[in-house]
Amino acid sequence: MLVGYMRVSKTDGSQTTDLQRDALLAAGVGADSLYDERASGKKDDRPELAACLKALRHGDTLIVWKLDRLGRDLRHLVNIVHDLTERGIGLKVLTGQGAAIDTTTASGKLVFGIFAALAEFERELISERTLAGLASARVRGRNGGRPYKMTPAKLRLAMASMGKPGTRVSDLCAELGVTRQTLYRHVSPTGELRPDGEKLLSR
Template identity: 80%
Template sequence: MALIGYMRVSKSDGSQTTDLQRDALIAAGVEPGHLYEDKASGKQEDRPHLDACLKALRPGDTLLVWKLDRLGRNLRHLVNIVHDLTAREVGLKVLTGQGAAIDTTSAQGKLVFGIFAALAEFERELISERTKAGLESARARGRKGGRPFKMTPAKVRLAMASMGQPETNVAALCKELGITRQTLYRHVSPTGELREDGRKLLMGG
């Protein structure tokens, strides 16, 4: 059960040295010999040392990164990496930044990452819906209005996570999801509990 650290610096974001990342990872318990480092631009997808790092991980190990953006190129790439790690029984801990609550070795950290995963799925669906809406609009010039986007499993999961937070603005959430308040409450309660329509949607019928 080893702690493995991954670092990345990029000219595009101004981070020319890994000193800060290295110090933080070593302070968190990673042995210097268990550190992997890539130097890549933000657009460059080839990260040989990340590939080597992921291959070196064994069941029971934990991968540590300084910040979430050091690991994934984008949210979808990050979600795919963590799903792969989880399937291999490898944990992930983020030391600082907006993703610092992510620790897939704990129940709370898994919940936080579940929200990230739902966001990534929602992003894919939203892009798909916008594309379809654009095509429909192009085919039907002059038609006013249109029905809101429908509820989807990813939106239900995101709504559950959001409605469970006291600071959530319901109107803003509905606007972001592209649904009406009535549709939201048919699927999820004000406290984030699943309702019958939401349960049916998540169960596939």
């Protein structure tokens, strides 16, 4: 079955999906298989897109007018298409820069593979820039980034250390890479497990 998704960014009536609707109907999508969204592409909460993706079944093909109607950015698009592919669902783009994408064909899969490679390259660049920024901050005496979460290995070390008289909590937190609040949620000052610690070790 063919399923169509269309979207405009503004909800004030100044934009319509008429052009998209006509193109999707001409491509063979039934009128009762169209999902009409009126929301910015940058929004995470798009109920019509969520309903559309949920309704798709193995063997179906999702059709969009342009690629930018579907995803927030390249990585979001790649994630959507990977999910569709794993579920045995195709994607076809009718016009625009992504018009060569039709994952129901070999050539279309190749084109999307290039998109996926570019997204992976973008992720690696962002990761490299983040690591370089953190290293630069450490050289200047600043530590950035979120603390690591408590792990079973860290928790066992905390349990053994907290009961010792010479343990300094600030030093222990720095060694484990967790905040004082996180430490005390999992283990008491005497080294006994607290409910969060019990849950962690029981997983």
